[in-house]
Structure formats: C-alpha cells, structure tokens
Amino acid sequence: MTADVYAGDDALRDGAALEGATATAYTYFIIADPDADVLLRIANQFNFANVAPWRVELAHRLDGCVTISVEMRTIAGAVAESIRRKLLQLTSVTDVEVHETRNGVESGGP
Numbered sequence: 001m002t003a004d005v006y007a008g009d010d011a012l013r014d015g016a017a018l019e020g021a022t023a024t025a026y027t028y029f030i031i032a033d034p035d036a037d038v039l040l041r042i043a044n045q046f047n048f049a050n051v052a053p054w055r056v057e058l059a060h061r062l063d064g065c066v067t068i069s070v071e072m073r074t075i076a077g078a079v080a081e082s083i084r085r086k087l088l089q090l091t092s093v094t095d096v097e098v099h100e101t102r103n104g105v106e107s108g109g110p
Contacts (some may be wrong), residue, residue: 024102025054026080030068030087031095034060038092042068045086049075065094 032038039058046053055071072080080098087096 024075024077024100025071025073026075027099027101028068028070028072028084028087029097029099030070030093031061031065032068032090033092033094034064034066035092038066039068041090041092042070042087045083045090046070046072048083048086049079051075 030042032042035041043053043056049072051072051074053070054073055069057069059067061067072083077100080100084096084098087093
C-alpha cells in the first residue's frame, strides 16, 4: 500500500498487515466550523475506510460550531488513526477525538 505522506501515514510502510477488526468500533467526535459543505468534506475522509459509517450525527452548538459524531465498525486501528490525521488537516475542523470500543468496552483511543 502506498503511504499518504500528507497525513503522516507510515503505518504500512514495511508491508505490515492490518490487524483484524472483528468486534472493534471507532467513534469520532469532531468539532468544526459550520461551513455549508462541512459534512461533505468530513464524510469524504471516511471513504478511505472503504465501508459505510454505522452512525453519523451532526448538531449545532451554542458557540456557533458544529459537532459531528461518526461511528465506524470493522476497520483496522491503522485505518482509524489515518482517518483521524486526515480529519485534523481539514481547515474547517478544530478538534478530533477517537474512542475505541472493543467487545462493548470503551477505551481512550486507537
């Protein structure tokens, strides 16, 4: 697999295989500017997982920002981290947190 140098993606540089993600889910909590195309820009980054999101929620906050929550299932940890880095590079995104849930137990991140 070719490394994405713009996202600092070197997890697969030495041909390392992706670990299985059978019962793992990653939930992204994203804070972004309320641009008209913000959901489209963010959704485009999830195309790299090659699976549809399990759940997506968008809400406006009182401070004028939007929060977007995206749950992805059956993706590997390296893919989840790569998407997080790609999201942080978007100019409209101000913060991204990722929480890993493995067999129903949430941990701090991938």
